[in-house]
Amino acid sequence: TMQDQRADINQQIQELRTIISLQGDAPLASVGCPHTCGLCCGTLGSRLGLRGLHWAAVGLPLPSGCLVTLPCSPASPRVCFQMAREKLQNDVFDRVNVCNMLLYELRQRDRALEELQRQLHSLQWPHGGFNPASSQLSQESQEPSLMQMIRQLENNIEKTLMKVRTGQKVTTLYLAVRDVLKKELAHLPLRLNVLDRMVEVYQGELKGMELMALDAFKATDTAKVRPRPRTPLPGARAHGDPAWTALGSQAIDSSCNQV
Template sequence: EAREKLRRSIFRQVNTCNALLHQVRQRIRARDALRQQLQQLLDVARVAGKRHQQQVQRIRQLENSVEKTRLKIHAGQKVTALYLALRDALKTELRSLPTHVEMLHTVAGAYDREAQHRELMAADASAMASAMDEKDVARLKARMLAEEKELRRRCLAAQKAKGDWLWHKKAERRQPRAVKAWMLWATLPALTDTLRQLELKRAGLKFRQPPGASSCRKLEAELRVRLQHEEARLEQARGSYLRQHELLSLLEMAIDNLVA
């Protein structure tokens, strides 16, 4: 009977040990599962951290791109405003250039006609000098003195007009652009006509003297030099007009490309 009790006790203890071993195995499996799950969570957290860093970096890149785009838009607006101002200024200059070119062309034509007229007058004066006597010379000298006084008076008047024009030019610097352009083109033709009349008058006085061949050649050379100078100024004005027109076209193309 005691042996039977011992056997039963041992059997219960064995069953208890088996149950404990089974529980230990279950807990080991649960621990391994929890470790695996923890590792998976750590991997997910690591991947999520990298993705978060990538997203933060992408957001910063987008912010930088937006800032650069905003600066480009601001610069484009400034360039557009400058282009419009420059275009208006160039259009104003281009509107005034044809008048100036036409005036230079007129002056060049006047000098050409003056040169031809002086050549004819020189030929007539040479023919008259051969047939002129002393009385005619005396009358011519008296007439020349009177005309010289008249010429001196007109020169003083022209100098006064030129001084008034310079005074107007200094005053125009304080006036708006439209008033300045109006005063310039209103004063310059009058002064040019006055000076041209004085030049013609002086030439007439010179050619009424019995000229020699050397003086005629000198006057002809002087007129040709003046004519060439005016033609050069005319070509320079035309070149400036073409360059400004080309610059305006290039600026329009550049602004169109920038806007596109």
């Protein structure tokens, strides 16, 4: 995390400060022996390693002056020590610059994080900054509206479930009607065949009726063409008819009696 990185950087700065303070005591340790310079450099390197300065975490290699002794002659031990000291100072200054750069980046990231947190708080509470008391009051004031929203959501869920059940019933009814229509459709060819035969029978009967009507028309036409027999006259009918004869004799007898 950011706090752990900051603690590591502070620890590294303290270790670098201790190394710089040790540089003042280094000439006393190098007097009297031509090999003291190499021993001092090795001691500083071991102290750097023992104090837990993690150079790999910074991203730079460990300075070679702290690991390898410089060649020095018995005539010039002070020159050798000065070279080692300058090399160590350069390495320390480089590491201090790296630490400063990391601290600067850390501060920049802290500022960016604070800005993002402010933006988040402004989005969560648009009418003001973050305040625990105000947030608690706002939560208490928002509880009725939240309960109302929950009830509204429950009602919407119930309505949706009712619609789903209605849709399931409609689907079941539709499937049943479809099955019935399929069965009816399977029987339709037989019914069509029966109707076709009935149509053929009706057509035959119609033709027979047409022939009968044609014969009747022909008979009426022939009857109209034949001559009619003559009807007898009334006098002839009276002379020939016995009823008329009886009536005539009765009339004659009645006229004689009157005379």
